[in-house]
Amino acid sequence: MYLKLNSLFYMIFMNTYRPNIIICGQVATGKSSLAKLIAKDFKMEYISSSTILKGDMGFNYTKEKAFWDKKGLSLFKERKSKDFDKKVDKLQLKFAKEGGKVFDTWALGWLYKGKAIKIMLLASEPVKLSRLIERDKITKKDALKALYERDNKNAKLFKDLYGIDIIKDKSPFDLVVNTDYLTQEDGHKLLKDYISKALKKIVI
Template sequence: MDSGEQMIPIVLSGLTAAGKTTHAALLASALGVDALHATDILVRELAADERSVGDVWFRRMRELESLRDHSDVDDRVDAELTALVAAARGGPVVDSWAFPWYWKGEALRIWMGSDRLSRAWKCSVSARPAKNLSTEECAALIDEKDEASRERFLERYGFDLYTDRTVFDFVLDNSHLICAPTSEASRRGIRDFHTVLSACVESGTSGESEPLRRTLTDERLGPCVVGIGERLAAEWGWGPEETRTKPVLAARRL
């Protein structure tokens, strides 16, 4: 994709361990634009003294959530992220839970869905060098973080993180791309899903549906595209059968 075509922010959202941070960085690198990670800003505003925030929620989740409860840090994070995006040239890639809902400007909004098992597997792979967490332990942490975030956003913004997808241009699901709790499976899943994201970004920013159509014909990648928002569907003249391309894959259990 020609990065010169991409002039609006691309915003990735999703539940814990869906891959937002990883894919925001990959997309930004491919497009030659900045990546903005809301967690980086939050941890810095909390003065949490973290050299790496990649797994901070799995090491210090309750501590950081408590700090958020007793400060105006979310106000400051929202204000800083909004200012950074507004000032950016070329459209950054933003990794944020809530930004798609409270940002009022133009953006390509993408929801990254991933079932509980695939997210627990990804968590266990990324946490293994530091804490050697089991899949079950990771699933429990994911559940706790998701529920805390859902409650916070319902109170703060009025949307339900579990069910509200109305603001998104693309609703994606990468569950089936993660087939085992191994680094190899994780790398393959990341590579394959990057292809899907790139096609969505190219179609969503250029106005040309062909890159997305090509992805939809792929037996492995096509099922990742669960839904397409009303704006793009209207622009392309797509009907219900095309905007809901595949049923959501059944969630797997631990």
């Protein structure tokens, strides 16, 4: 009798399956920068929900300065009437089944039920504003607009789509980190050390 194994079972059987690392957080919490560093550390593929979303919305990130410039905000508002986010989340869930990915994401921490190390990054509004102004060379007014457009509207969007509270509900996460007083180097070391230990203990 021949047994036909699907790819996931085969990877587990051959001990090659690796849990995903899911890093969630609002704008300017450090999730994108740290997720990229972690992906490099552990030689895992980096996947960003924002990059997938921008591509689906026709936003050329290589040519535009930021997602919250005039064009970016206009495209962002289109999500009210289009099924962009469900498509993005469906793609992320598909990738997550393969294992061995680092996700820079807004909602996957709540949606994915498989094996993963889930981390949430936090930051206060004053710190997020300061980071946006410094990083993207924008005015305080534009930074405030960016926070409102992305943080508040994303929270409402995912509440409407899935009934999840991406601001208050921290229950799915293994580690929650306030990055207010951390340099990027501090945050990187903290996450790398935690993930290194967690990967040794997680049961596939």
